[in-house]
Each structure stands twice: as C-alpha cells, then as structure tokens.
Amino acid sequence: MLKVQQRKSIYLLLILQLSLLSSSIVMAIEDDPDALWESSFKTHFFGDREIETKKPLVELKAPKRAANPALVPITIKSKIGQQPERYVKTIYLIIDKNPKPLAGKFSFTQESGQADLSMRIRINEYSKVRVIAELNDGSLSMASRFVKASGGCAAPVGSDIDKAMARLGKIKLFPRGENAPGEPLFTQFMVSHPNITGLQMDQLTRMYAPEHYVTKVDVSFNGKPVMSAETDISISENPSIGFYFVPSESGELKVMVKDSKGLTFTKVRKISAEN
Amino acid sequence: MRSFTGHFIKSLLFGSIGWSGVLLSSTPPALPIEEIEGGVYLFSGHQAMADKQNAGAIANIGFIVGNNCVAVIDSGGSPEQGKQLMAAVHSVTTKPVCYVINTHVHPDHILGNLAFKPQGAQFVGHQELPRAMALRGEHYLKTASRSLGFALPVEAIVMPDTVVRETLKIDLGGRLLILTAYPAAHTDNDLTVFDENTGTLWLSDLLFVKHVPVLDGSINGWLSVIDQLQKKQVNLAIPGHGAITHSLSQALEPEKRYLQTVRREIKEVIKQGGGMEMALEKVGLSEKEHWLLFEQFHKRTVSAAFAELEWEE
Known part of the structure; x- marks a missing residue:
C-alpha cells in the first residue's frame, strides 16, 4: 500500500499536470486576438447590433509594434465627410487588453467637417486596438489593428510626471493645416497632464500616485460643438489630440478640459476665416 | 508486483521531487564576478534584450565590500539572479549585505531585490523610486514573465526603506559611499554611487557604452547631467x-552625441510642423551604425524625446 503522503504526492502531480494542460488551453484562447471582443466586449458595448467590418467607413493607422508603450501614435480616418444627411456621430476607441478597454468616446457634428482624429495611446500588452464609428443613422463600422507591445524596461506610463504636473492644465491649441475657406482645418490640441492610472499595484499606487487623469475634452467654435471626447487612462500622458473643424467664419475656437479630480482648464484661440 | 509498483511510483515520485528540488534550489551558482578595484565587484551584463536565455541578466550589477558591511548595487533582472548575486557575495566575504542600492526603477536593475529581503538588508533608492515602482511594478512583473518564461511574485517589487533627496552617505566600515540623486535624466529616479576609497563612480544607466542610450526621463535633463558628470x-x-x-x-x-543628434533633429521636425510619426521615421538614423540594440530602443527614445520637446516654446 502506498502511504498517505505518497498518495497526496501523486494527486499533487496529477493536479499539476492538469493545471499545466488547462493553462495551455487558456493560452490558446488568449492567442486569438479577437477572443475577448467576440466573447464579451462586442455585446457589452453594442448589444446585438450589426457591425460592418468588411468595408468599414472608418480606417485605423497604428504601428505593428509599439516602440514605446507609453506613447503609441494612432490615426483614425473617416471615409465619409460630415454631410447633413450622413455623418459620423461617434467614434469609440477600444484597446482590448488594457485595464480599462474603452479608451475614449469621441463625438462629432457637421461643424467638424471631417471626423478624423490623431492621438497617442498607452498599450499595456499585445492587443487589438479597434475603432468603431457610429453614423447618424445608427449604423456601425469597425476597423482594427493588432499592436505588439515592447518588453524590457518599457512601461505604459509617462517618463517625467513632475514636469507634467508642474505645467498642469497648460493647453496648446493651434491649426496644423492650411486654412482654406469652408474646408475642414486640421487642428492640434495638447494639455499638460500626468494622466496617472492609479490602477497598477493599487495599494502602493494610492500611496505614491493616486489616479489623476483627463476625463473630458470639449471643443467648440463660436459656441457650436466641434468635437467632444470622453477619455480614460489609456490616453498617453500630456494628452494630445488632432481633429478637424470648419472655420466658416472668423471666431473663437475654445477647448475645455476636465479631469478626474474635477479640475477644469480652458483655452481660447482666435481663428480668422481668411488667414 | 505490488512492491514493484510501489517502488516504481516511489522512484517516480522521488525522481520528480528531486527534479523540482533542483528547480527551486535555494543555493544557485554564484554569478560570475570580477574584482575591478579593491573590494569593488562587478557582473558584466549581456548586451541584449532580456530573454529566456539570459534570464534578464542584461545589466551591470555588483557590490562593494567594507570592513563591516556589503552594499549591493542593483540586484539584477530576476529574483534568481539576485540569489546568484548573493552567492557571489558569499563567495568573497562573510560580511552581511547591509544595503541594496537601486540605481533606478528598470526591471533589469531591481527584480533581484527579493533575494536580499530575508537577510534584513536596507533598500535604498532615489526619492522618486517608490512612485515609479508603484506605477510600473505590476507591468514589469507581467513583461518579465512573458520574456523570461517564468512568473514573478508581486513581492518581487521591493520598495526602498530609505530614499535619497540630494545626497546620502553610507558607511560600510572604513569605506564611505556617496549616493547622489539626479533630476529627470535617463529616468526620473537616477542615482549614482561614488566609492571614496577607490574613486569609483557607479553611474549605472546614466552612462551607456555601445548599448544605445535609452531615454525614459528627460532628454534635456540627461544632457545637462552629462555636462555635470x-x-x-x-x-x-x-x-x-x-x-x-x-x-x-x-x-x-x-551618448552625448547621440542624444544631441536626436534632440536637434526632433526640433527640426517640430519646426517644420511635423508630428511624432514623422520624427519616428526620420530622426537619428545616422547614429544606427554606432550602437547595439538600435532597432529595439531607438524609436522609443525618439518618441519620449518628442513628447518632451514639443512642449518647449
């Protein structure tokens, strides 16, 4: 007869084997970059609505490998203009494997002219990045890219938090493109903000770096909304967003920023229609 | 028959227990070290990315021995390498490890800390090291488990007991170490260690030789620290x-030439109205032939530098 101790050891070995087996199954599921989306996010965010993926009206440009997981530049382009009868109302940005997958929700109007965006995001690990465009008629379109995160000493946090804090709330707002009458003008917005996640190693983080990030960016031209963003911790430190608006007349471009501590920051820039 | 089966199972069991005993061994081989100055010992890291083969042993780490105490300077890229470093300490002295100094937050320098915890060593780092560990620790553990092929416990992130604001003197017994904290440069938590007895300055990642410099702090800050150094x-x-x-x-x-080139060329891109994508394509390519691991790190440095420099007026 085997001693009890030995039996226990056999069971332990068996359990070990089984757990190795099941962890390889788990890994196989994790290897499918769309698994999370298909099994839960899709329904969670959009219920059973149909989403066009073969010929989406939205395009996503992202690097194959994130050289710096704290600063991954992406560009989102809409394939239709902002016409009264048909326009992009909302763009959702989802990073499947990030701690809070919904990175941002961006709303547009006809005054946007073109529902395109450029920004920098954080990518925690190998993950699908997806953008879903919702048109005014309620239809949905999705484009996605798989981005590999870099290893080593890279981390999805800013490099110089103190400097971002020292300038907290400082905003830059300036046109990047040529100003042609009636045409959408590409404009850059930047705000100095540490955008600290507060999520990692909760107990330690709360003590040394409580969460503090930008939650909302509202841009208007002469009082009419142009682009409005609800943002989360997946947006890089010192959030930087490029967007379009149509300067149909001379006036004031205004941006209002809100953060998780309830602080607000604003900046106004005069825009001349002629330029 | 039963006894044969019993024996078979027994040998199988003891075989596996013996095997796992090897895997979990608490007396690993000593890390190969060299005494580069009297009482100053160095392990020269592999010039590579951390992977399964090098087990994260990619940084220069080591220790300094005084009359009463040993100070470890950076503990390595995994608890296992930390143990090997401790074995190396024991191979040259019986004096206790009183201090583990972490020169900055990067995983190849801190993930061996756990090995020195049971001995009651005091952990020392830059005043911003705790925050950096809190923000990055969990991510480093995940990345390490993917690249090294084994999981690390959350305890592997060992915070400093003592932090350095400007300078701190540590007495090892007849041997003074002067620790200096810097403003954001390579990271925002860089520390150097100066051994007065031998005039040895342990710069850690404030100085990269052959390995392309990696920016994770401030390019302006690093260049002014270089002038100072x-x-x-x-x-x-x-x-x-x-x-x-x-x-x-x-x-x-x-290193200075590399960082100056990157800074100058990024400023040109910004002046031309270009964005980060353009800088990532164009900046610093003339430097490629001069460095190891350029492909792995250069773009990272450019993006970090761009994000800093675009805020200059």
Missing part, C-alpha cells in the same frame, strides 16, 4: 550597460 574627476566609471572605463568624460561623448 563630464566635469568629475574619477578613477573608474561603471556604466549600466557596456564596458567599464578610466576615462569618464570620453566615455560619455558617444
């Missing part, structure tokens, strides 16, 4: 990656 008279300088040198000022030159 070039004025120092030292007998021996220890980089975080690459060969030790007797000529600190000269050894800093390539």
Whole structure:
C-alpha cells in the first residue's frame, strides 16, 4: 500500500499536470486576438447590433509594434465627410487588453467637417486596438489593428510626471493645416497632464500616485460643438489630440478640459476665416 | 508486483521531487564576478534584450565590500539572479549585505531585490523610486514573465526603506559611499554611487557604452547631467550597460552625441510642423551604425524625446 503522503504526492502531480494542460488551453484562447471582443466586449458595448467590418467607413493607422508603450501614435480616418444627411456621430476607441478597454468616446457634428482624429495611446500588452464609428443613422463600422507591445524596461506610463504636473492644465491649441475657406482645418490640441492610472499595484499606487487623469475634452467654435471626447487612462500622458473643424467664419475656437479630480482648464484661440 | 509498483511510483515520485528540488534550489551558482578595484565587484551584463536565455541578466550589477558591511548595487533582472548575486557575495566575504542600492526603477536593475529581503538588508533608492515602482511594478512583473518564461511574485517589487533627496552617505566600515540623486535624466529616479576609497563612480544607466542610450526621463535633463558628470574627476566609471572605463568624460561623448543628434533633429521636425510619426521615421538614423540594440530602443527614445520637446516654446 502506498502511504498517505505518497498518495497526496501523486494527486499533487496529477493536479499539476492538469493545471499545466488547462493553462495551455487558456493560452490558446488568449492567442486569438479577437477572443475577448467576440466573447464579451462586442455585446457589452453594442448589444446585438450589426457591425460592418468588411468595408468599414472608418480606417485605423497604428504601428505593428509599439516602440514605446507609453506613447503609441494612432490615426483614425473617416471615409465619409460630415454631410447633413450622413455623418459620423461617434467614434469609440477600444484597446482590448488594457485595464480599462474603452479608451475614449469621441463625438462629432457637421461643424467638424471631417471626423478624423490623431492621438497617442498607452498599450499595456499585445492587443487589438479597434475603432468603431457610429453614423447618424445608427449604423456601425469597425476597423482594427493588432499592436505588439515592447518588453524590457518599457512601461505604459509617462517618463517625467513632475514636469507634467508642474505645467498642469497648460493647453496648446493651434491649426496644423492650411486654412482654406469652408474646408475642414486640421487642428492640434495638447494639455499638460500626468494622466496617472492609479490602477497598477493599487495599494502602493494610492500611496505614491493616486489616479489623476483627463476625463473630458470639449471643443467648440463660436459656441457650436466641434468635437467632444470622453477619455480614460489609456490616453498617453500630456494628452494630445488632432481633429478637424470648419472655420466658416472668423471666431473663437475654445477647448475645455476636465479631469478626474474635477479640475477644469480652458483655452481660447482666435481663428480668422481668411488667414 | 505490488512492491514493484510501489517502488516504481516511489522512484517516480522521488525522481520528480528531486527534479523540482533542483528547480527551486535555494543555493544557485554564484554569478560570475570580477574584482575591478579593491573590494569593488562587478557582473558584466549581456548586451541584449532580456530573454529566456539570459534570464534578464542584461545589466551591470555588483557590490562593494567594507570592513563591516556589503552594499549591493542593483540586484539584477530576476529574483534568481539576485540569489546568484548573493552567492557571489558569499563567495568573497562573510560580511552581511547591509544595503541594496537601486540605481533606478528598470526591471533589469531591481527584480533581484527579493533575494536580499530575508537577510534584513536596507533598500535604498532615489526619492522618486517608490512612485515609479508603484506605477510600473505590476507591468514589469507581467513583461518579465512573458520574456523570461517564468512568473514573478508581486513581492518581487521591493520598495526602498530609505530614499535619497540630494545626497546620502553610507558607511560600510572604513569605506564611505556617496549616493547622489539626479533630476529627470535617463529616468526620473537616477542615482549614482561614488566609492571614496577607490574613486569609483557607479553611474549605472546614466552612462551607456555601445548599448544605445535609452531615454525614459528627460532628454534635456540627461544632457545637462552629462555636462555635470563630464566635469568629475574619477578613477573608474561603471556604466549600466557596456564596458567599464578610466576615462569618464570620453566615455560619455558617444551618448552625448547621440542624444544631441536626436534632440536637434526632433526640433527640426517640430519646426517644420511635423508630428511624432514623422520624427519616428526620420530622426537619428545616422547614429544606427554606432550602437547595439538600435532597432529595439531607438524609436522609443525618439518618441519620449518628442513628447518632451514639443512642449518647449
């Protein structure tokens, strides 16, 4: 007869084997970059609505490998203009494997002219990045890219938090493109903000770096909304967003920023229609 | 028959227990070290990315022995390497490890800390090290488990007990170490260690030799720290990656040229109205032939530098 101790050891070995087996199954599921989306996010965010993926009206440009997981530049382009009868109302940005997958929700109007965006995001690990465009008629379109995160000493946090804090709330707002009458003008917005996640190693983080990030960016031209963003911790430190608006007349471009501590920051820039 | 089966199972069991005993061994082989100055011992890291083969042993780490105490300077890229470093300490002295100094937050320098915890060593780092560990620790553990092929416990992130604001003197018994904290440069938590007895300055990642410099702090800050360091008279300088040198000022030159080139070319892109994508495509390519691991790190440095420089007026 085997001693009890030995039996226990056999069971332990068996359990070990089984757990190795099941962890390889788990890994196989994790290897499918769309698994999370298909099994839960899709329904969670959009219920059973149909989403066009073969010929989406939205395009996503992202690097194959994130050289710096704290600063991954992406560009989102809409394939239709902002016409009264048909326009992009909302763009959702989802990073499947990030701690809070919904990175941002961006709303547009006809005054946007073109529902395109450029920004920098954080990518925690190998993950699908997806953008879903919702048109005014309620239809949905999705484009996605798989981005590999870099290893080593890279981390999805800013490099110089103190400097971002020292300038907290400082905003830059300036046109990047040529100003042609009636045409959408590409404009850059930047705000100095540490955008600290507060999520990692909760107990330690709360003590040394409580969460503090930008939650909302509202841009208007002469009082009419142009682009409005609800943002989360997946947006890089010192959030930087490029967007379009149509300067149909001379006036004031205004941006209002809100953060998780309830602080607000604003900046106004005069825009001349002629330029 | 039963006894045969019993014996078979027994041997199978003891075989596996023996095997797992090897895997979990608490007395690993000593890390190969060299005494580069009297009482100053160095393990020269592999010039590579952390992977399964090198088990994260990619940084220069080591220790300094005084009359009463040993100070470990950076603990390595995994608890296992930390244990091997401790075995190396024991191979040359019976004096206790009183201090573990972390020169900055990067995983190849801190993930061996856990090995020195049971001995009651005091952990020392830059005043911003705790925050950096809190923000990055969990991510480093995940990345390490993917690249090294084994999981690390959350306890592997060991916070400093003592932090350095400007300078701190540590007495090892007849041997003073002067620790200096810097403003954001390579990271926002860089620390150097100067051994007065031998005139050895342990710069860690403030100095990269052959390995392309990696920016994770401030490019302007790092360049001004380099100017400061070039004025120092030292007998021996220890980089975080690459060969030790007797000529600190000269050894800093390539790193300075690289960072100046990156800064100058990024400013040109910004002046032309270009964005980060353009900078990632164009900046610093003339430097490629001069460095190891350029492909792995260069773009990272460019993006971090761009995000800093675009805020200049």
